[in-house]
Amino acid sequence: NSMAVSFGEAEQFSVVDESGNPAEFDQIGPVEPVAPELREIAYYAYTSSNGSTYLMPGFDMSFENAAEALDAMKSTPADAFQSLIPDGVDYSVSETEQAVTVEFVETIDFDAYDYEDAMRMIEGLALSADSFGKELLLGNTVQDSWDRFDISNPLPVPAGINRIPFE
Numbered sequence: 001n002s003m004a005v006s007f008g009e010a011e012q013f014s015v016v017d018e019s020g021n022p023a024e025f026d027q028i029g030p031v032e033p034v035a036p037e038l039r040e041i042a043y044y045a046y047t048s049s050n051g052s053t054y055l056m057p058g059f060d061m062s063f064e065n066a067a068e069a070l071d072a073m074k075s076t077p078a079d080a081f082q083s084l085i086p087d088g089v090d091y092s093v094s095e096t097e098q099a100v101t102v103e104f105v106e107t108i109d110f111d112a113y114d115y116e117d118a119m120r121m122i123e124g125l126a127l128s129a130d131s132f133g134k135e136l137l138l139g140n141t142v143q144d145s146w147d148r149f150d151i152s153n154p155l156p157v158p159a160g161i162n163r164i165p166f167e
Contacts, residue, residue: 041131042069043124043161044081053116055124055161056081057131066100066132067093070125084124086113099154100129101137109142122149123158130157 015023015031022030040063046056061077063069070093074085085091090105102125110118122138129136135154144152 039131040064040069042073042077042128043084044073044077045084045120045124046081053082053120055084055120055127057127057161065095066129066134067095069128069132070100070102073124073128084121086117086121089121095134099135099137100132101139103139104141107140107142110146111143115147119147122146122155123161126155126157127161 012033014033017023022032024030041061042058042063043055044058045053047053058077058081061072063072074083074090076083089108091102092105094101094103110122113121125138126136137154138151141151144150149155
């Protein structure tokens, strides 16, 4: 999983021994080449021991479709992860060939939430949709635009996760 994140632009990578042959481990046998794509997953929050919260892909938790993945983001899948969706926020998800639409049950005002929490939710939804090759649309929002997002159009996919602003 670490290699998939680190070398996501590679077509595949192989773990080899000093002779160039596939590495072999007693427990699993030879290691097959791996395509490092982050596909068909949802994103969650991870809080480190110092209290910092990060977006994390839900490795090893793949989904049949984007609607299922975005719906699953409402709950916590494992002890190490937390949901990116703030308490009390609910939505329905619909999917077309090109896009996934998240329609909030109650009109959402992103300014009513902590900035980082709202940003992580939006970026996590967009990254999850993108892992299925789909654009993200948001519906039933107070704002037509928020921060760098034009909510009236498909949202851009973040260039990376967990951006750190430099001052």
